[in-house]
Amino acid sequence: MSRATFRDPRLWLVAGALLLVLGAMLVPRIKLTRDVYDVVAVVDITTSMNTRDMTVGGEKTSRLQAAKFALRDTLSKLPCGSRLGLGIFTERRTFLLFNPVEVCENFAAIDGAIAMLDWRMAWEGDSYVSKGLYSALDIAHSLKADLIFITDGHELPPLPFSGLAPFDGKPGDVGGLIVGDGGRKFARLLKYDEDGREIGTYGAQDVPQENRSGPPPPDAASRPGYHPKWAPFGNAVVNNKEHLAVVREAYLKQLASVTGLTYAYLGDDYNLVPAFEAAAHGRPLLVATDVSAVPGSLALVLLLALYGLGAYLALKSFVSSSSTSSKGAY
């Protein structure tokens, strides 16, 4: 061991690399926090969701299929540690199939459950979207979760003239998305028989075009055929295009503003995760993270510098020796 040895930078490089590698070996995993999400995903399975006016992967498909596609995609993109529960909506309420469970550990089961969602599970034909949404918010709130509610917003029977029922909860308590699912052009609403076979489409008079169960509209007196007792809604044939399927975006945006959710349209790119993460309440999760790569890569840099220096010196002495030998020959 000589002083020259200690002056040689290569000694310090190799010793430094050794220390860093030892550090990488012994450094404990450190705890970092990361945001994960608890979500109840609710899919509208009413008949209007069977309308085939969505396009997934270049193929025309039903709104329900599009919703399932988007949900399975969301499932695969949620960070591990997030929890997802699944519910279905029809009639006037949301029915929870299972409570939120961790997405990575239970991926196959959740994925299988989403794949098996079917409009035939719908126990009633009505589609009170606002009531279904409110009950979904109730469920999500009781589970301390956020909500993804996928629907085409087709309220049938239509809302009464008094408008939307007030929302009981506190807007913003539950974060998340109302997702509009459906084409923006009017399409025919499919009709099914008792055994679930498709038997054509609905005509204008097959569905209630307006809700006549509440009080009549204030301008009822100006309607044709109006009579305060016998015809309080007038007697004209109304066509509000309620028999046609289209995504009711204005209505869904109104619902979103009432409930403090965020509206997103599904058809844009089928990727709900960024919008959801922006609208949801993240739950910080402590994750043990392996940081040994930091000293490890520093050690690699030192080693490369070490051999790079060796290569440089070898090259330099080769050049100088060839120049000296040519001088010598001179």
Place this chain on the structure above:
Amino acid sequence: MNLGFNSPLVLLLLPLVLLPVIFAIQRAQGYPSLAAVETDTLSRVIDVVLHLSGVVALAALLAALAGIHLSGQTVERVGEGSHIVLLLDRSSSMDDTFAGRPPGDGEASKSAAARHLLRDFVEKRPHDRFGVAAFSTLPMYVLPITSQRDAVLGAIDAITRPGLAYTNVGLGLSLALSMHEADPTAASRAIVLVSDGAAVIDRRVQEKLRAQIAKRPVNLYWLYLRTEGAPGIFDPPGEDVPDTPQALPERHLNIFFQSLKVPYRAFEAENPKAVADAIAEIDKLERNPIRYQERIPEVDLSKIAYGIAGAALLLLTLAKLAEVQLDGGGHRGERASSSVTATRRAAAISREKEAA
């Protein structure tokens, strides 16, 4: 046993391990001539070992940075268990207590009692795979047959939510049977039907159920959560009650199940204790050999790789410390390299002389 890497792109740097093959990390020092030095094996070995140490250190470090690990895998083992579909009644009467009232203080609804005990049942049968179906007005597919227990528990937890209107047992059973049909593996199969009532099964649905059962036989368990005052499964009909499915749906559902020619047990439970007994009984009966998959988690090898790199680096460091100065201590590196030049010049001159 197969190796895997978390970030295989790091391995693109692998050609760098050739650097230490070519270059050494020892100082070049001048020496007049090596012609007089005999080649000895020990020196050769030390030389090779030092170069190799560099290679090993770099390679091990790269492997560690790429996240080398033994991939997790699933192995098949044989244990005791079954594939069980839980067919759960979600009709609104399940929200009431066994006394037929909405639950008051300290009282458990039928669904809460069932949830508690089903959770225990699922948790103490580690090798079973469970599927979940629910039924009310219509059957609802909840979870495919899976070994992912948390999901099953999540589905069981959801049964205490308010239920729907009717009790359509027939279609629910048909769904549960089709879930078994869709599951290709050979295993002992069972359906555990948990309900607090029954309904008339449509003649056509009866035919369908018989056909399904013939195709894939299952063990059938019916856990009947009997409300106080409700007709029992096993009671003979009273004097003034007609013995028809419409009047006594529970009794006739039992008769229908018995006619299916599969192993079948019905349990009548009028309180949470009886539910627990029934579930213990099912637990005892469902003990068949089953092949199940066990996941072996992946094993992180990067610490070992760091260890190898560390050992190689230790060797290199020691070798570095053992270096000696040939032309007397205390010389600067420049002096050393100038002496190299001097030596080389001398050698060149002598070569010229020889040529002359």
